[in-house]
Amino acid sequence: MEMDITVSSYRTMADLEEYLLGSSEVVGLFMASIMGLDTDSYPHARYLGRAMQYVNFIRDIAEDVELGRLYFPLTELERFDLESLDLSEIRGREDNFRSFLRAQIDIYRDWQRRAEEGYRYIPYRYLVPIKTAADMYLWTSRIIERDPLIVYRRKVKPSRGRVVSGALLNMLRLIRPRAAVNEGSI
Template sequence: MYPTSEINNSYNFVAKLTKSASSNFYYAFKILPREKRNAIYSGYAFCRLVDDLVDKNNNLPKKNIESQLFDIENKLNDCIEQKKHKHNGMWIALGETLRKHPQNLRHLKDVIDGCRMDLNKTKYKNFNQLTEYCKKVASSTGLAMIEVFGVKDLKAHKYATDLGIALQLTNILRDIKEDYKMGRFYLPEDELRNFNTSENEILSGEKKENVRKFMEFQAKRVRDYFISGERLFPLINKKYRFCPEIMKNIYFEILTEIEKNNFDVINKKIRLSKIQKIRIIFPSIIKSFYIGLFR
């Protein structure tokens, strides 16, 4: 058993990491009860570690990154058993979280498997293949979140999965150019053919009708996943519901911006302004505050 001071230091570490990586989510989650907040920050820190390892080390040989992913997986197992590591960092906090929510071990391992896919798979033949990827890198985090929030309704699994797919598909549409620079192109090959377009045509950034129709089709499907994912919210305790609501609203606004820009994500980087983010985050936080105040 770790001393309380070490546990608190580790929780402070993951909170600071979350704040530096995503100040929007940091402040959104900060008003959660301490135990829930610590668990969310711990999970976020882990996902950030794995994602950055794969996305920010293109200069490293693939076998080196795979070796580090294997090492992370071993540490994930060890932290539950409280095996100490030379650099504990987030691992104490993560171990504490996983002992309280053991089901999340499987979800975090899915995150590793999803990031491992980015090393070994650069293109997707069809949407079924792409969906499996989205489930691992994004839906798994949503499933971990509902474990932390104590959601028991069996339907929540499907809705959390669909919400994760919607978030990841939005990322994919927004980051086509950036992903290509890392050697990845996620849009399904069979659907490109169905719309008589191609990878090169998408990347050219030229305003063509077939490209626009293809992107419209993609965006419509993402909206359908958002609609399904929203059904998760009533199943979550009102005190915690604002967390997935904020995530959904931010990414839905990104999708809306893509549509407003006539689906041109090549010539212009789609991003939300600080004012847009505040307009999305602040009302949810205020609503949650009053719910907690008058319960």
């Protein structure tokens, strides 16, 4: 994206949200359009794209620091008395970093909750993979929440087995309630 070339940090959440609109929310909007969803679903689709991208930012902190990028508002860092997310800056301020990252996970979860309110618009055949992907992002956030410093040691990603078992569970969980409510979309 062009902003990745011209902008290396964002002052406020509003600044970051402008970036998220062009980098991830539009993906949600395109997907909703391709699936033929009602336009009432569009705000939720935007939140889903935004939430998933934010978890990527959380997970990829070390990689982004190496690339000279910061995808969190500077106001958020300031709130937790952090000057940067470089590991050398974090040393001695681990508690600040843990609090910072858990606050970012809370932001992600709020956006994800808003996205999930739109699941009612999604036909079953699309909902299973979408919910499975969202569940894997939630799993990633939980692992990082338990040990925020893990982002400096390794990239947190679910195994293929976890993804497949999640998809199977979602198939079973979603088929009955959706069938009763929305017979025509199965």
